[in-house]
Structures are given as structure tokens and as C-alpha cells.
Amino acid sequence: MPTIEDLQRDTDSAVAVAAPTSVATPAPPRTFTPRKKKKPWKSWLLFLLFAGPNVALLVVFTYKPLLQSLYYSTLQWNLGSASAIPVGLGNYVAWFTDPGTSRVVTVTLIFTVATVGGGMVIGLLFAVLLNRKLHGRGAARTIVVAPYVLSGVAVGLLWLFVFDPNFGITAALLDAIGVASPPWYNDPHWALVMVIIVYLWKNVGYVALIYLAALQSVPRDLLEAASLDGASPVRAFRNIVLPLLGPTTFFLSITTLLSSLQSFDIIQAMTRGGPLEGTTTMMYQIYQEGFQAGRAGYSSAVATILFAVLLVVTLIQMKYVEKRVHY
């Protein structure tokens, strides 16, 4: 296979061969006139024209609120009040020293690990299943993906009834096999399990959809070659398919992590952070403190901490994980 150097050499030689023909009709001596340098303001104008609207939207709706929130986090401010008291890092100190913070962090960690990890595994399993040539595959794909496009509040309200220990379908099913319904709504641990299940049900279709697209782009010849070499399907999946899905896994790990840490609707519709604050994640705490308690400064401090966590996690992912997934 010719290398780039070979091709370059060929091109140069072609020019060299062609050159003598031009000698017969000598061209006027070519003078080098440097291209007129574009005026800098014109470049800026062009830049502003193309990037301006997007930059303006980003500044107004993303960066300004972000910085505003950072500023508010240094205030003791009742939402709705025209005045506030500067407290420096007081809100941060209050959050880090609050006895309830460890519970909120634990709930957030469990919820995030379970929904991201669980979602990726279950989503991949669904994608593998849906990638096979089965009867009714189209319908199955639609069924798996459909919950993802539903509204979170609607999903929450629906599952509110499903998990009702007196009237819900889960209670009926468990009753049929002689098991009592767990206290989904009265035990903080079961309540957390419940919202995780509902979150997975709603969002696993998204993971499956993206993995499915990635699976369909895995080159068949690689799998055939592995098969000819005697690799079992499991080994082929582990050693060929999974590494090839690396960039997709990386992409999904970031997007699902961000969406999981920001999830709100299902918790609001089903448990409102309870019972006993057993489903109060950091995101839900931001809402509770900001809008229910009206502590806008404290809420902004929690939002800033969550933002910092997300930023650090994403940077770590980009720095260390991304390097491993490119092939």
C-alpha cells in the first residue's frame, strides 16, 4: 500500500516531468505579491455575524444565570425579597456542616450510580436483544424507546398508582405469589428503590437506542473473522463489540450522568423528596431550599456545589476515560 510519502514523491516527480514543457513558452517572471491581509474588524464582523446570536443566547441564558447563581450563593436572601445580606462563604459552610448533608449526598450517590450503571447495563442488554433478527423487532424497539419520550411527571403519576401498596398492580402481583408489598412510600430505602426503578424504566430506552445504533455500525467482517478463528459469541462480544462500543459508552456515561444528577420530575411527582427526605437528591434539595423554603442564597450554594461536582466529573471523564475509548 503506498504511503503518503510515496504519493507525495510521485506528485513531485510528476511536476518535475511536466516542468520542461513549460520551458518552451516561458511565462513572464512570476512576482510574489502577498495577499492583502484582511482587515481585522472585517473578520470580527464576520465572526459576530455567525457566532453572535448563539453567543448572545449562551451568555443570556447560560453563563449569566450561572454567574448570577454564583453571586447569589454568597447572599442570605429570601426569594422574593428586595434585599439580601452578604454572607461570603456562609452558605457553603452551612451546607458542608449541616447534619442532613451526608444523607443528601448518600441519596444522590446511590441514585446516580444505580441509574447510570443500571441504565447502561440494561440498555445494552436491550440493544443487543433488539439488534437480533427477531419477529416483532420493530414493535419491541418502539416499546423500549417509548417511555423515554413520555413526560417525567406523567410517568411519575402513572407509577404512583402502580406502586400503591393497597391498590397497585405491584401489590397484586406480589400478593399472587404470597409476598407482601414493600412499604414503598413509608420507608425511605424502599422509596429510593422505587424512584430508581421508575427512572430506569423511563430512561433505559434512550441508552438502548444509542447502543443499538452503535451496534449496527460494528463491522460484520470483524465478527465473521472472529467466528472463523473460533471465538465464541460471548468472547467476540467481549473482545470485539464492547471495545468498539467504547466511544458510545463514553458518550452515554456523560449524558446519563448529567441527566441523572439533574433528575427532578419523577421525584417531584412520586415522593416529593420523602418520606423522611429519603429521596431528596442534591437537585431536589436545590428546589426545596430555593422555592419551598425560599432560601435563595443557600439553594444557589447547593446548585454551585452540584455544578462544580458535575464539572469535575466530566473533566475527569474527558481526561482519563476518553483516552481509553478511541480506536
Next chain:
Amino acid sequence: MTATPTFTINRRQILKLAAVFGATATLAACSGPSLGAGAGSAEVAATDWTGITPAKEITWWSNHPGTSKLIEEEIIKRFNVENPDITVNLVTAGANYDEIAQKFQAASGTNSVPDLVLASDVWWFRYMINGQVLPLDDLAKHLEFDTDDFNKTLYDDYTFTGNHWAIPYARSTPLFYYNKAVWAKAGLPDRAPKTWAEFDEWAPKIAADGGVTPLGLGKGASWAAWWFCNMLWGQGGAYSDEWTMTLDTPEAIAAADYLQSLIYETKVATVAAVDQVADFGAGLTGCIMGSTGSLTGILKAATFEVGTGFLPEGPEGQACPTGGTGVAIAADRTPEQQLAAGMFLKFLTNSENTAYFSSNTGYMPVRTSARDGETMTKVYAEFPQFRTAVDQLETTRSQDWGRVFVPNADKELTTALEKIMLQQTDPADAFAVASTAIATSFDENVSPYL
């Protein structure tokens, strides 16, 4: 194969980025609240209402309590007959009082503030300390509101620093509901237990002969700490004495001990998973403490005959809190708009409309004349259960400041009560945590603004 693009940034770019962020940060700091405490209710200047012409258009934010959207629209229509020059825009600004309050607070300082807004028992005080609502006494005097006709407890619920900050509208109290069929099976008299001691005597019969869990209890924010007022006050305790938390008193602990004993010792009460009203309607529990606002819904949904009664008395007598919502006028509007809003508020809460609203929703008639008027008399004849609720109104008292006036207090009290009910936590420990948190919240979020 593709090469991984490398992202590099030089010092000059970092400086540019910092400049952009710096500029935006300055911009951010320019907006928002002014610094320094004390911009609360005291700064609302008095208005001379004489010579002011009412505005032609006003906006009212409501969540239509008791599915009252059509009722509210009808009242607006009637208002327009008398005042054709004033248009009232009714806006559905939330599904409940909390959502309305969140929007109202978030709208502060913008052009989106409504002229009239619902102000529930746990929100009006925050509107006041934020300086968001108008003291209504001068305006009511100018417009000749008949304030003496209001139920005194309900009207004075909105009093602070000698002013009224809202007018009672959709007001409710907890009410004792019982399943008459279960009562009959248990051989009990057709009435609510007069005291909790009597309930203790009846409960085993309800469980054994009635075949249901005797008492259903509700949990969750805005609810548990409301009905618990009955047990707390009935034992002679209180959440607070003005701003001082009093949950460490023997009376308060005794009330929580009693509540816990119903669940874990005598086992005659259960905490509803989702909705104690739905459980009661489905016949799972023999009785509940529900809102009077649920009366119409319970009567419609139940497949059995429903009896109502006063909340049972404790050793220290009858104890029933008020609840629900009033209507306030925004401070950040022009006097013309406030005057027009006042005119509509007067119309909305006059005797005729009070009776019309109450008879259609189940909320308390907030005026004595409406309570005793023809419309409500017809309702009592058809639904005698309603009469009980109205009679109980005379025994009510305003809620403790430590629950309704301090941000996050209801949440802290709910958590404490849920610990007591769901995890059998020692009441003293649960209340101590809540009291500390509420005291801190008062110091940070109320005290600087008073």
C-alpha cells in the same frame, strides 16, 4: 482511524475568557436584590386612596382551590356586570398554594407580578416580610369592606404588626370523618368520638367488629404538621410560643408519645402510603382527620355513608387549627391597579359570593352572614355533614408561628413527625432536631427582615 483532536489553550485565550467571565459576573451582580437587611413590610408607604381612579385591567393568580375555576369565572362575570370598566384576568398560576407562592416570589421585581394573589396560611407571612403584599386596612376602610362580618379567627389569621395582609377566601379546617357502616358493625353510636380517650375505647371494637384499621393518618409536607396541631394543642402543648420553639415541653412530648402509641402500641392507626382520603374512601380505614376542603370529594367518592364530627378533644379540651388560603394584593403595583384589585377583592369576599363559593366547593363560609344565609342553609339541609364543619369553625384557633411563619418549618416538623410515625424515633430526639433547624431558619430568614 482518526487522530484525537487535542484541545489547547494559551495564556492570551485564558485572559480573554477571564475578561468575558468577569464582565458577565459584573453584569450578574448588578441585578438581583439590594444589599442590606430590612426591606420588608415596614417600607410599604401608605397611600391616600381618595382621588385615585381604578385601573381598567387587573390580574388574579389562583390555583382554583376545590376545582373552583368555573366558580371564580362566574364571580368575575358578576363583577363585570357591576364594574364593566374593569377587566379581571384570571390566571391559573399553579396546581396548589406552594406553586402559586413559588411563582409569586420568583416574579418579584419583574413586570409579571399579579395584582391579586392567593396567600395560604404558610405563605402570606413570607410575602409580608418580603414586602411583596400590601397592608389592606386602609384600602378596606376606603372601600368600606364589612370586616366585622368576617369570622374573627379567619380574618385575624392574617394580622401582624397591627395590619391585615390578606382577606380570608378558601378557608378550611381539619374535620373528623368516619365510616357509618363500620361504626354500625362495631355497635358504636352514630357520632365522632368526643375525646381521644373515647376513641381509645372504641378502637378495638372498630378493628375487631368493623374489620378495618380504625384510624388512617396522613403524612407529607403541608399536612402532617397541620392535623397534629389537634393532638398537640389538645395535650396543652404548642409548636412555639411566638418565635420560641416549645417542642421540648412535657405536653408536646406527651402528644407525640400518644401519636406513636396509636401506631406501635395499641396498633389502631396506620400511616397512609399515598393518600389517607383515598384509603378511607376505599373502606380500608374506619376514620380519618381530613380537610373540610375534601368534604365534597369524600361524599362523592365514598360508597358508604360518611359521618363527620369535631376533631376529638385532648385532656386540655377542643383544639382545631385553621388552614386554607386568603387573597392578597401585590405591593409592587400602581395605586390604580391596587384600588381596582381592592374593589374586586371586596366583591369576591362579599356575603353573596362567599356563600356561592362555599356552597360549590366545600370551603368554610368566611362571613357570618354567609354562614347563616339562605344559600348555606339549603346546603346544610342537603349535606348535614357540612354543618358540623361550619360549627367546628367556632372552636378553631390560628396556628403557631413556629410552623407557619418560618421558612422550612413545616418541612422540619413533617420530618420529625414522619420519624415518630414511621421509624418509631423517640419524640424528644425528633423534635429537638426540628426545633434547632427552625430556630436557625428564624435567625437567618425571618429575624433580619422583621
